[in-house]
Amino acid sequence: MPTRQRLKELMISELMLDMAADEIGDDTPLFGPAGIGLDSVDALQLVVMIEKHFGFKMADQDQAKRILQSVNTIAEAVDQKAAA
């Protein structure tokens, strides 16, 4: 399964989002009212989820902030790590 699709499905199940995968745009902001509206608890869960399912461990909060912008930014980081 492509990384972006897998990310969306994991987000829906693990963050208990009441939406379908195709409702999450690749570039939709994850946080804030203009986007999906995730909060800081979701961010923590995303960090754990990405480490658990993709083996990608965030180095620090700054990196997490950069990566946890959208499905695209997460997928790029995860795929880059997989290719390395």
Add this chain to the structure above:
Amino acid sequence: MRALDGLAFDGQMELHPALNIFRAAILVALAHAKRVIQQTLAHPELLPSSFSFCTNFSDEPETCRVFLGVRERRERAQELAGRFPERAALITLEITSPEAWKTALAEIEAQAGPLGVLINNAGFHEDALLANMAQDQWSRVLDANLNAVFHGCQAVLPGMMRERKGRIVNISSLSAISSPAGQTNYSAAKAGVIGLTQSLAKESARMGITVNAVLPGYIEGGLPTDWTPEHLKALKMQLPMRRFAKPAEIAAAVFFLASPDASYITGSSLKIDGGIL
């Protein structure tokens, strides 16, 4: 039937099947403990007789293991764990040390896999009027009763978050809400535990982790040893039930909150005081 803190074993030393959902370990922080486990040891006549936790795990290869985190009074905890050699073990734990928690958790996970339940049971009080309270008295009580709960929760959360399930039961006290004179330190610490519990419950609710607090009142075997029989008698007369709690009555609530049956209860503070407040 025997009770091991919040956990009950039947004659075959089996755990309640409800707890089998947690594959491995239950950590009971016991350093300084003056509560259920020691009371159970001190009063074997009070072991529960009305619970039915009898089951077998013939179809369930995985079973719970219980780890008692102990700093001192090891002999009593060892005596208890020794009754259940397949299920219970001691683990060295200085609850006020984050490093000690990490070490203990690593050892537990190596022996038994991911931790399912944490019961923050440790606690002690060192009473004095605030006007006379030494800084050390304040700090020691806050460290053991509140900071240790923070350290324990912080230590177990990453594993519970990975597993997306977990139960944390924090033993607070009726003193958190009754705030008797002479317990500014203990009351503040135990009230802090309630606040921590409620806040952490919100942070972890979506992760399949519940966090609850239990507020015991007077418990048989857990009262100051220098209280005279006359004092105890007079105290009982003031209680709505005119008796103290049996340790098993506290353990039953802890056990319930640790079980999957309590899956929609989080952030709760359950007082078990026989109607005092």
